[in-house]
Amino acid sequence: MHVYLSESLTDSSAALLSGDLTEIDGVNALQLVSKEMARRELATLVGTDLLVGYDNINPLPRSYILGFELTYLTVSKMEEIESRIIGIANIDKVEYSRQWLQKAEFTRSIVLKIGLVLGGLIILTTLITFGNSIRLMTRARAVGFTQMRLLGAGRTFLAMPFLLEGFLMGSVSAALGWGTIIYFYNRIAFRQLEIVLPTLDEIVLFCLAMGALGILSGFVGIRKLLK
Numbered sequence: 001m002h003v004y005l006s007e008s009l010t011d012s013s014a015a016l017l018s019g020d021l022t023e024i025d026g027v028n029a030l031q032l033v034s035k036e037m038a039r040r041e042l043a044t045l046v047g048t049d050l051l052v053g054y055d056n057i058n059p060l061p062r063s064y065i066l067g068f069e070l071t072y073l074t075v076s077k078m079e080e081i082e083s084r085i086i087g088i089a090n091i092d093k094v095e096y097s098r099q100w101l102q103k104a105e106f107t108r109s110i111v112l113k114i115g116l117v118l119g120g121l122i123i124l125t126t127l128i129t130f131g132n133s134i135r136l137m138t139r140a141r142a143v144g145f146t147q148m149r150l151l152g153a154g155r156t157f158l159a160m161p162f163l164l165e166g167f168l169m170g171s172v173s174a175a176l177g178w179g180t181i182i183y184f185y186n187r188i189a190f191r192q193l194e195i196v197l198p199t200l201d202e203i204v205l206f207c208l209a210m211g212a213l214g215i216l217s218g219f220v221g222i223r224k225l226l227k
Helices: 011-022 035-046 075-086 098-140 142-150 155-187 200-226
Strands: 002-005 027-033 063-068 091-095
Touching (some): 002 011, 011 027, 075 098, 098 200, 155 200
16 A cells, blocks of 8 residues: 655654554555655656656655555455545555455455355265265174174264274374375475465364364264164
């Protein structure tokens, strides 16, 4: 976000203004662009210095470039921040890429919806696959299963091995999957695309969630034999 300062504002007052800007929620970076810096940037942009002969009269404005935390990069929050900055004295104008943010929010919402649908399908597929695998294992052990029931084994005792197998199938599969992703992430350099991996705590929680899904799959696979 570019915050343009009033022409009548002195350099010392402009430096003091940075304190008001840094107090705004979400601001994590601030850079003052002086008239001379703006002149150099313009010369770099057009390939020539258009202000030759105007060393004492530089018409380019001074400005602050603000950086924000990712959670604040939304249209609604940027509008709130813009209205707050405009209310500060000696601020002439505020500019930011509103259309880019709108497109980014739209794209992010589509990706989120697609991700939720795909995630639901993956979870359903995993549940059915694990359930069928455990159902096949219970059929293979049906004779021993029946004998243990005749000997007085309770449902919890009989179900526990299958529930543990479901937990191990889910959690270990998730851990191996993340291990493979991290291995190739450390071996392959992505120059055009920045990949953000979750934290270790989030990966552990995901593996535990897959383990819980495995337990549910184990229950689905064994529930008929427990009746």
